[in-house]
Amino acid sequence: MLRTVNRVLLGLVGLVLVVLGGAVLAVGLGLEPPSWWLHQGPDDVLLSAAERSRWRDEGWWWPVVIAALAVAVLLALWWLTAVLRRRRLGEVLVDTGDGEGALLRGRAMEGALAAEAADLDGVGRAQVHLTGRRATPAARVRLHLEPHVDPAAALQHLTTRAIAHARDSAGLAKLPTEVRLRGVRHRPERVS
Incomplete structure (x- = not known):
C-alpha cells in the first residue's frame, strides 16, 4: 500500500x-x-x-x-x-544438475520460507525478503515472537529447519541470513 x-x-x-x-x-x-x-x-x-x-x-x-x-x-x-531501485530479488537460480538450471520466483521462495518460519512454535508472524544476486541470494528474516518463547530456541529452530530447508530445496551452497527478532505486543499480566 x-x-x-x-x-x-x-x-x-x-x-x-x-x-x-x-x-x-x-x-x-x-x-x-x-x-x-x-x-x-x-x-x-x-x-x-x-x-x-x-x-x-x-x-x-x-x-x-x-x-x-x-x-x-x-x-x-x-x-x-x-x-x-529493486530491493527484492526477482528470481533465484536453482541448480538442477543438468547444467541448465531453473529459475525460482523470489516471491515464491520468500513466501515458502515465511510460512515455514511462522509455523515454528511461538512465532506470531514472520517476514522474509530476499536480496543479493540470483545465483547467491541472501535473506532478511523478521520474526515476531510470542512472550513465552526463548529467542535462542526460536533462532535455533529457524536456522536448522526453515532456512536449511529453503537452502536445500533451492540447491544453494549457502543462504546467508540476517534475522531480527521482535516481541509481539501483549497486555501485561496481573500478578497477585
Whole structure:
C-alpha cells in the first residue's frame, strides 16, 4: 500500500512539473497564454528586475536559495532512486544438475520460507525478503515472537529447519541470513 502511494505521489509531482515546464516553454516559443497565467509572453521574465534585486544588499540570500534548491534536487534524486531501485530479488537460480538450471520466483521462495518460519512454535508472524544476486541470494528474516518463547530456541529452530530447508530445496551452497527478532505486543499480566 505504501509503495503504491509513494509511486502515485511521485507520478503526480512529476506530472505537475512537466505540465508547468511545458507551459512555460510553450509561452516562450510564442503560444498565447491565458490572462491568469503568470508568464505573459516570450519577452516576459519569471522574475522581474525588482524581484531579483530585492535582496541584493543581503549577501546571504542567493547562496541560501541556491543551497536550498541544491538540497531539494539531491533529495528528489535520492527519493527517485530509492523508489525505482529493486530491493527484492526477482528470481533465484536453482541448480538442477543438468547444467541448465531453473529459475525460482523470489516471491515464491520468500513466501515458502515465511510460512515455514511462522509455523515454528511461538512465532506470531514472520517476514522474509530476499536480496543479493540470483545465483547467491541472501535473506532478511523478521520474526515476531510470542512472550513465552526463548529467542535462542526460536533462532535455533529457524536456522536448522526453515532456512536449511529453503537452502536445500533451492540447491544453494549457502543462504546467508540476517534475522531480527521482535516481541509481539501483549497486555501485561496481573500478578497477585
